Amino acid sequence: MTIEHLPATLRKARRDRGLTLHQVAEKTGVSYAGLSDIETGKQQPTLKTLERLATAYDLELSIMLGPAGSWQLGELTLSAAEIRELRRWFQERLAVREAMEGKV
Numbered sequence: 001m002t003i004e005h006l007p008a009t010l011r012k013a014r015r016d017r018g019l020t021l022h023q024v025a026e027k028t029g030v031s032y033a034g035l036s037d038i039e040t041g042k043q044q045p046t047l048k049t050l051e052r053l054a055t056a057y058d059l060e061l062s063i064m065l066g067p068a069g070s071w072q073l074g075e076l077t078l079s080a081a082e083i084r085e086l087r088r089w090f091q092e093r094l095a096v097r098e099a100m101e102g103k104v
Contacts (some may be wrong), residue, residue, distance in 0.1 A: 007041040009064055013057040014039075016081065028052040058084060 014024055021039075025032045030049055037043035045053070054061050060083075 006045075006064070007039050010045075010053060011039045013053075013059060013064070017057060019056075024053070024056055027056045 014021070019027075021032050021035045024030070024035055028035075028049070030038075030052060034043065034049075038045045038049070050061060050064065053059075054064055057064075
């Protein structure tokens with residue numbers, strides 16, 4: 001897999017969450033050195049590592065693999081943070097709807 005923007009996307013996701021490489025290493029089981037090499041583009045992550053990072057950063061893999069942590073929909077570009085906020089908003093609305101319908 002060769003995705004030029006992935007190192008910057010992963011570094012930004014980590015920094016946006018205020019996490020250090022050591023903290024991410026603890027959360028994911030991926031070594032500090034491995035994470036550093038991935039973020040600097042010296043090493044390509046495996047799919048399993050990407051899944052662990054996506055979980056640690058609460059991101060969809062498709063967002064991580066999109067250009068620089070953003071998602072394009074027509075003329076609208078959303079950042080990963082905006083997508084997370086929209087996802088939370090929709091989940092809250094769905095929970096309210098289900099509660100009103102007596103499903104919860």
